Amino acid sequence: MQPDSSTARAPGLPTPAPTLILASSSRYRRELLERLRIPFGTAVPDIDETPHAGETPEATALRLSVEKARAVAAALPAGTGRTLVIGSDQVATFDGLQIGKPGTHERALAQLQAMRGREVLFHSALSLLDTSTGQTASVDVVTKVRFRDLSDAALDAYLRAEQPYDCAGSAKSEGLGIALLEAIESDDPTALIGLPLIALTRMLLDAGYPLLETQS
Incomplete structure (x- = not known):
């Protein structure tokens, strides 16, 4: 197959x-990706992030990471050159229950109360x-976290100080x-934190992205 004229390059050119x-x-995730010192854009994927009935936390996270990447890729303008789209999703779980983003102080406090010492x-x-x-290449990176058994007052003080209501x-x-x-x-x-950089750099290198060659 002959290369498309829009992407063919003269011999010797990188x-x-x-x-x-x-x-x-x-x-x-944006701040994490900035650590790699490579140019990138961002786009908000328009998908329903509701877990499916009977879906395991791992399956939910993997499915949503793929759907986010596909949604953004599908919205790219016609004629866009080769693009690598990164999708990521995080689901926390204990006792078989999925834990999402709390959204409010009250829900966050209830989450931390349920997880303390666990x-x-x-x-x-x-x-x-x-x-x-x-x-699409996909991976699920699992992190085990043990929470300290802290008092309600300590948990409440933390939430008011940092307000992590958008964090699973x-x-x-x-x-x-x-x-x-x-x-x-x-x-x-x-x-x-939300974006596994070790796994991502491996994927980028496997895809032929000049990760280190782009550094000044």
């Missing part, structure tokens, strides 16, 4: 890096969709929320 898009409105699993799913092939599990491990945690077990320290 192939341009594909465009990178983060399919998320999360400032936490082990909670955080499923941080990641997907990378390559628009040139339509293929109601605690920001990268901030004051670390004081709520007794132990963290994970293969990727960034997974708990």
